Amino acid sequence: MSSVAQKRGFGATLWDWLTTVDHKKIGILYLLGGLFFFVLGGIEAMIIRLQLMTPNNDLVSAGLFNDLITMHGTTMIFLAAMPILFGFMNAIVPLQIGARDVAFPFINSLGFWMFAFGGLFLNISWLFGEVPDAGWTSYASLSLHSPGHGIDFYAIGLQIAGGGTLMAGINFLVTIINMRAPGMTYMRMPLFTWTTFVASAMILFAFPPLTIGLFFLTFDRMFSGNFFDHTMGGNTIIWEHIFWIFGHPEVYILILPAFGIFSEIFATFSRKRLFGYTAMVFATVLIGFLGFMVWAHHMFTVGLGPTANAIFAVATMAIAVPTGVKIFNWLLTIWGGSIKVTTPMLYALGFIPSFVMGGVTGVMQGAAPLDYQLHDTYFIVAHFHYVIVGGVVLAIFAALHYWWPKMFGTMLHEGLGKITFVFFFIGFHMTFLIQHWLGFWGMPRRVWTFMDGQGWNMANMISTIGALLMAIGFTVMVINIVMTTIKNERVGNDPWGDGRTLEWAIPSPPVFYNFAQTPLIRGLDTLWVEKMDGSKEMITPAEPVTDIHMPNGSIIPLLMTLGLFIAGFGAMFHQETSWGLPVLIFGLAFTFVMMAARSLKDDLGFYVTKEQILEDMKNEKGGRN
Template sequence: MATSHHAEHPAGLSRWLFTTNHKDIGTLYLWFAFAMFLVGGAMSLVIRSELWQPGLQIVDPHFFNQMTTVHALVMVFGAVMPAFTGLANWLIPMMIGAPDMALPRLNNWSFWLLPMAAALLVTSLFVPGGGPDAGWTLYPPLSVQTGMGMDFTILSVHLLGMSSILGSINVIVTILNMRAPGMTLMKMPMFVWTWLVTAFLLLAAIPVLAGAVTLLLTDRHFGTHFFDAAGGGDPVLWQHVFWFFGHPEVYILVLPAFGVISQIIPTFARKPLFGYTSMVYATATIAFLSFIVWAHHMYTVGMPAAGELFFMYATMLIAVPTGVKVFNWVATMWRGSMTFETPMLYAIGTVFTFTMGGLTGLMLSITPADFQYHDSYFVVAHFHYTIFGGSVLALMAATYYWLPKWTGHMYNETLGKWHFWLTILSFNLTFFPQHFLGLAGMPRRIPDYALQFTDFNQWSTIGAFVLGFSQLLLLYLVVKTVKGGERATDRVWEGAHGLEWTLPSPAPYHSFATPPKVA
C-alpha cells in the first residue's frame, strides 16, 4: 500500500548534488573513481611512452617525475579508495538489512569533498613550478624544496583524508548500529567484515598522514625544521611517519578486495565459503600486523640489526593470515560446481595475481635481499601485482557481479569475457617483465635507462597501452548495461546468497523499510 511512493526520488542535478541516498552516493563514488582511473591511466601511458626506448623522447625528466607522482596519488586516493567506498555505500546497507547509511548527510559531504580534492591535485600540474614531483611517498628534502604544486597536493591530501575519515565513521556506525535483527557480527557477509576492519584501519592511519603533511607544510612555509637536518630535524622522521600510514594503506586498498572475492567465489563454486571464522580472524590479524611492519620500506636507510630483524619477521608473519585466505578460497572452489562467468574469472584472476604479488612481497621482506631490490623496478612490479592484481581486478569482479542488481539488466557476457582476457593478459605483459628489469638493476622513477633494458621495457609499454585501451571496453559495457538489456532476475546468480539478493533488480531507491529477520 502506497509503497510506490518509495520509487519516487528527486531528479536532475539536485538529485546528485544533495542526495543522501546510499545508492545514489555509491553510484557517484563509482563513476568518480572510474573517471580518476582513466586520468591516472592516461598519466601511466605518458610514463610508458617515455620508457619505450632509452634516451629522452617525449617529456622532460621534471615532468616525468610529476607524472609518476600524480599517477600514483590519483590511482591510490582518487580511484581505488573511492571505488571501494562506492561499493561500501551500495552494498553494506543492503547486505545488513539497513535502509541507508547511518549518517546520510555526512555521506553526501564525504563524497563531495573528493572532486574538490581531485581538482586541486590535477590543477597542481599547471601551477608555476609544476606539480608534485617527489613520488607518492613525498620524501623530504625534495618535497620541502619543490614548487607550489606541493602545497596544492598537501591541501588535496587533507581533503581526501577528511573524506576517508568521515566515510569510515559512517561505515562503522552503520555496521554496528543498523544490522537487521538476527544479523550477529559472525553472520555478516565477508565484504561487510572486511570493510569494518578497513574502516578501523583508516581511522588509525589517516590522522597520521594528515599530521605528516602538516609537518611538511610548516617546514615549507612556517620556518619549522622537522625534516631539515641543518635545523636539527631529521628527514628519516618523515619516512617513519609516512610509512606508519603507508603500509596500512596497502591493506586499506586490499582488504575490501578480499571481501569481494569472498562473496564471489562461493557463488560460482556453489558452496559456502570455506572457513568463514578463520577468514574473519585472518582479516583482523592482517590489519593488526599492518601497523608493526612499516620500517620494511626503510631497510636501506639504516637501522639497528635488531630493528631490521623485527620488521623482517613481522612482515613475514603477514604471509600466514594471507595464506589462510588464499587456502580458504581454493578450498571453497575444491569440488564445487564451478562455472566461469566474468565475475568468477576476475575473482580467480585476482587470487592468482595477488598471490604472485604476495610472494614477491615475501622476497622483499628479507632484509639482505631487499638491499638488492630496493628502489628498483622489482618493487614497481610487486606493488602493481598487489594493487592492480589484488584491488583493481577485484573491483572489476565486483562491478560485473553486482551490475545486474544495480541496473536491473544483465551485461553482455561475451564482451565481459573479452574485457577479462584483454585485461589479464595485458596486465601481465606490462608488469611481469618489470620483475626482470628490477632484478637486473633498473631503478624506478627514471625517464631514461641503459640499453640492455630496452626489450623488456618495450613489452611493458605495449602491455600498458593494450591494458589502458581495454578499459574503454568496460566503460562501453557498463553504459550499455545501464541503458538496457536482458532483464536481470532478483537473485541474478544461481549460487548467490545474502540479503541484497532478496531485493528486486534493480534494487529499489528505498530498501528495507522494515528490517528483515535473519535466521
C-alpha cells in the same frame, strides 16, 4: 518524496544528486568519481610506459616524467582505488546487513564531497603547470626543496581527500556495529561486510598519522615550519616514519575489501558456503592488526640498524600466514563446488595466481638483506603492481561486473566482460612480470629514460605493449558499460541466480528505503538459507509494515567542502600574494558558518508512510526515487 517514478527536469535531477544522502546514490557517485580518476591515472601510466618504450626517448621531459609518476601513484591510490571501493561499500554493505541507510547519511555525503574536491584540488595542479613531483611518498628531503606549488597541491589536496576518507571509515564502523538487522550477529556477516569493517577500523587508526604528517609538511612549506628541516633542528626521517605508519596500513585498507569481494564471488559462483568462514574472519582481523606493525620494512635501507630491520622483517613475513590461510580457503571453496565461470568468477580465478605472485615477491622484500639489493629497482615496481593491480584492480573489475545489476538494474554483457578480462589479464602480466627481471638487471625505478646497450630495451618494449593491452581491455569495458546503459534491459532481484547474501533478496536497484520490512537474519548467507527453506518471499520480516523514518537531503556537505577548497588556495598563495590570507580566512570561516548552519538548524528527516510502502510492495518493482 514519492517513490513513484516521474519525469524530472535536468536541474531537479542535478540538485537531487548534489544533495543526496542516500547511500546507494553516494555509492554511484563514488564509483563515477573513482572511475574518472582511474582514467586520468591510466592516461598518466600510458604516457610513462610510452616514454620508457625505447632507450633515450624524449617524449616527455625529465621534470614532466616526475610529475607523471607522482600523480599516477597518488591518483591511483587515493582517488581511484579507495573511492571505487568506497562506492561498493556504500552501495552494498547496508544491503548486506539489512539496514535502510548508513549510520550517518550526512557525514557519508560530506566524505564523498571531500574526496571529490580534494581530488579536484590535486589535479588542478596540471592547469597551474606546477605539479607534485616528489613521488607519491613525497619524502620530505625531496618535497621541501621542490620549487613552485606542486607539493602544496599534494599536501592540501590529500588533506581534504584524507579527511573525507576518515569520515567514510568512521561511518562504516558505526553502521556495521549499530545498524545490523535482528539476527545479524557478527559471525553471520558476509565477508565483504567483515572486510569493510576491518578496513574501516584501519582507516580510523591509520589516517590521523597522515593528517598530522601532511599538516607538518604544509607548515614546513607554507608557514615557515621546520619539522623536517635538519638545518633548523628538524628531522627528515620523521616524515618517512609518519608516512609509512599511515602508508602500510593503507595498502591493507585497499586489499582487504578486495579480499571480501572475491570471497563473495567464490562462494556465489562455486555455489558453496565459503570454506572456513571463521578462519577467514580471524585472518582478516589478524592482517588488520599486523598491518600496523610492519611500516619500517619500507625503510630498511634508511639505516635503522640490524635489530630494527630484523624485527620488522619477521613481522612482515608473519603477515604471509593469515594471507595464506585466505588463499587456501578460497581454493577449498572452489574445490568440489558447482562452478559457473562468469565474468566476476573469471576475475576471481585470475586473482589467485596473480596475487600469490605479488605476495611471494613481498616476502622476498621482507628479507632485509635481499631488500638492500632490490630497493628502488623495478623489482619493487613489479611487486606493488602485482598486489595492487593483481589484487585490488582485478577485484574492482570483478565487483563492477558482479554488483552492476544491483547498483544500476542492468547486466553488463558477459561476452564483452570476458574479452575485457582476457586483454587486461594478459596485458597486466605482460607489463609487470618482465619488470621483475628489469629490477634484477639493475634498472632503477623513477628514472626518466635509460641508455641503449644495457639489455633493457626488449623488456621495456614488452612492458609497454602489455600496458597497451590493458588500455584496450579497459576501453572494451567502457564500451560495455555504455552499451548496457543504452540498452537498459531491466533485471530482477537475483540476476546471477545464485545470490547468497541479503542484497540479492531485494529489487535491483532497491527502493530508496531498501527494505519495506527489516529482515530477520536466520543464518550466514541469509538469502541462501531462505532459498533452501523454500521461502516464497525470500525475506523473513522482523517487523510489520510501518512508517519508515528517512533523512532529508542536504547541500551543506558540498558547501562545507567548498569552503575548505577555497581555503586551500588561500593557504597556498598567502606568502606571495596579498589576497592569500583573506581567502584562507574566508574559506575557513565559510566552512564554519556551514557547520553552524548544520548544528543550529534541526533537520528531523521525513517519514515514508505505510500506505506508500504497501503500494510500492504491490507494484513489486518499487521505484527509483
